[in-house]
Amino acid sequence: MKKYIITLFIVLAFLTNPSSSKAEVQWDGAQVVKGQTGKMTFTKDVKVYKKNTNGTYSSMTVKRNNYFRVYDIEKYKGKTFYWMSSGYRVQATDLVVFKKVPLNIRASFYDNPGYINISRQGDEHSYGTHYTTGVVYHNISIGENLFYSDYNETGDSIDHYIDGSDIRIVETTKRDEGFYMLTADAQMLYGPTNGAMEAGMYSKGTAFSSIGLEINGYLMVGFEFENNGYLNLGSGFYFPVTLLEPVKK
Template structure:
C-alpha cells in the first residue's frame, strides 16, 4: 500500500484542459473578474490594512466600508484564513471581513490547461485509495499538484473530485471540495529537449514549492550535486522546472527543481 503512494508521489503531470474565456469581460456579482482571482473582499466598517514594502517597513491604508478588493490568493493554516488583496495587502479573516468566493466554474474558464494546487495547510488532500495511510497525508499536503489524483466536475453547483477505483475492484468515488482550498495556476510550456545543469547542491523537490525545512518528503528527496544534468519534463510551475533524469520523461520520474538552481545547457 505504502509502496503505491511512493511510486505515485512523483506523478505530477498535466492532464485535461479547459477552453479559456474569450476577450469579453467576465462579470460576477456586478463587477469584472480576472484570471487568477479567487474572490472579492469588502469590510463591514472602515478599517486599516497593512503591507510590507520593499524596504521591509509596514505601510497602512484606510479602507472604507463597502470598498471592493480582488482576492488572488488565500492562505489557510493554524486555524486561520488570510486573504491577499489586489493591492498587495494581506488581511486575516475576521468579523470585519466580508469575503465572497467566485464560483469555480467562472474561475476555471480563464485557463486552457490549469494546474490544481491544494492550498489548505490545515486539511491535507487525502488520497481516495486509502485515507488511513499516513503517506497519503504527506503526498497530498500543502500545494500538492492535484491533476493526477482524479477529475474535477460540477454537480448541483458543487465542485466534485472523482476518481476511478476500478483498478482495485471499485467504482467511481466522489468527494465534494471547498473551491477556496484550490488555487489555479497556468503552467508554462518548456521544450522537452531542454537540458539543465545544476549550479549548486540541492535536492529533488517532490512538489513545485518549498514548504518548509521539516517537510517529510522534502527531507527524503534525493540530493542533487552541482553539475548534475537534468532534462525538461515539458513544463514549469511558478519558479520550479519539472525535470527528469530519464531520456524520456515518464509518469513516475518527474520531480521539480528551483529555476535559480539550474542553467540551461548549451546545445
C-alpha cells in the same frame, strides 16, 4: 473620405490595445480579473495594514460594504488571511464577508491552467500539491471547486473534493519531452512552488526524464537516469526549470 478615416482609427485602436476586444468577465454583479480569487466586503469600517520593504507598516481605512478584490489566500494554523491589492492583508473574522470566485471562471483567463493547493492546514493534501490528469489524479473536474478521483489499494475509485479557495491557478507550458540534467545541486520538491514538501537533494549532473510539463516555473520530472538504467521515482516531482538543461545524448 470621412468613413475611411473613422475605420482607420478603429483599426489602430484595436492594434494598440488588443485586449479591448475581449469581453469582460462578470460574476456576482462585478467584473472579475485574471488572478482574482474572490471578493471581500466588511460589516463596519476597518483599518487594514501592509508591511513595507523597509520593515515599516502602512495602513488604510476600508469602508463598510465597499467591495475589494482578493488575489491570494493564506491558510495555516487554523487562520485564514486574504490579500488585497497593493500588499494589504486581512485576517478572516466576523467583520469580513468573503466570496470565492468559482474555479472554472478563474480558469477561463488561462490558456492551459494548472491547479496548485495553497492550504497549509494539514488537510487532505500538502501545500504545493499539483493536480494534473493522468499522472497521479484521474477524472479531474473543474466547477465551483475541484473534484478528482483516484484508486485505493483494492482498485476501487474514490472521489475527492478540494475547495476552490484552496487552489492557486497558474499557467502551464509545454517543453520538449526527454531527459533533463541538473546544472547545480538542487532540492527536489513534491509540488511546483516554493515551500512545497521536499523530496531530497540531488547532485549537479543527475538526469531525469520528463514529459515536458512546466508549471509555475518548475519542470515535472519522473525517472532518474543513472548507470545506463532507470531508478523509478514515480512521477509528480519538480525542479526549478532554471536549474535544468536538456540532455543532448
